[in-house]
Amino acid sequence: MFLLSYGLCALLLWTMENKTNNGGRLWKWWKKGELSLDMFRTPKAQESSRLWPIAVVGGTMALAVGTCGAVAIIFISVIVGFKASGLKARVLVAESKLPEEKVKKESTKESKEPPKRLTPDEKVHRRAKDSFHFTTTVHILLNFLVLFAVPTLIAWYENLQFDFRLRNDPTLYPALVASVAVIDILGNPVPLPKKSKLVKPVSWVLYFFTLLMVLYAIESVYRCVYFLSASILLLSFLQLV
Incomplete structure (x- = not known):
């Protein structure tokens, strides 16, 4: 069972990574490579626009309450x-x-040059990569959240003939938390932690969450969604502080 679960998770991550990378290549091809990189250069271009993310998140929360998390x-x-x-x-x-x-040097581990030695284009490239990796981390957690929410989705689908809204939905609150957590990720052109000093303490908290999942979520798998949504909220917190 463990090997099957591990295999499914690995397949999910591989599929997600391929879709993201191929989606990026398709986006670049569709725009013919004419994508602005000013957001990685000037602070003014990095200002968050929370109006449309709040509208999207509000609709998502209404969807969670009205149907299923x-x-x-x-x-x-x-x-x-x-x-x-x-x-x-x-x-x-x-x-x-x-x-x-x-590009080859940046893709290797030995490319840890101080920012002062980087050219402007190299700084833009590194900042773009960091932002992409941060967003991908949140996306991975969301995909795991989807994986654990599949049984609830099946129960909601089978219950449609009786009620459009699923009663006693175990994914409702995690969905609401995840909805609020992604506001800054969607609205911020460059999703990155504001203070790098907080990244390591937050990583230790995430390790602690993993330990709690091992202790309390093995027999009750539904609890995993609470830890995952809390992790997403914690990563979103890094953008605000």
């Missing part, structure tokens, strides 16, 4: 996936402005 979680995952694909497209555009040897 699993439906809302899938919707959020798709939207964040589009966001990650857009950032991947900009990473590819930024790479196209660098010499080939620089």
Whole structure:
């Protein structure tokens, strides 16, 4: 059972990564490589626009309350996936402005040069990659949330003939939390933690969540969605502080 679960998770991550990367390449091709990178250069272009994300999240929360939390979680995952694909497209555009040897060097572990030694194009490329990886991390957690919400989705589908809204929905509150958490990720052109000093403490909290999942979520799998939604909220918190 463990190997089957591990295999399903690995397949999910592989599929998600391929779709995100291919979506980025398709986005770049559709825009003919004419994607603005100003958001990675000037602070003014990095200002968040929370109006449309709040509208989207409000609709998602209404969807969760009116139907089923699993439906809302899938919707959020798709939207964040589009966001990650857009950032991947900009990473590819930024790479196209660098010499080939620089791109290869950036892709290796030995490319930990201080920011002061980087050229403006290299800084843009690194910032674009960091933003893409941060968004992809949230997208991975959302995909796991979708995976654990599938049984609830099946129960909601089978219950449609009786009621359009699923009663005692275990994914309702995680869906609401995840909806609120992605506001800054969707509205921020460059989703990144504001203070790098907080990244390590937050990572330890996430490790602690993993320990709690092992202790309390093995026999009650439905509890995993609470830990996952809390992790997404914690990552979103890094953008605000």
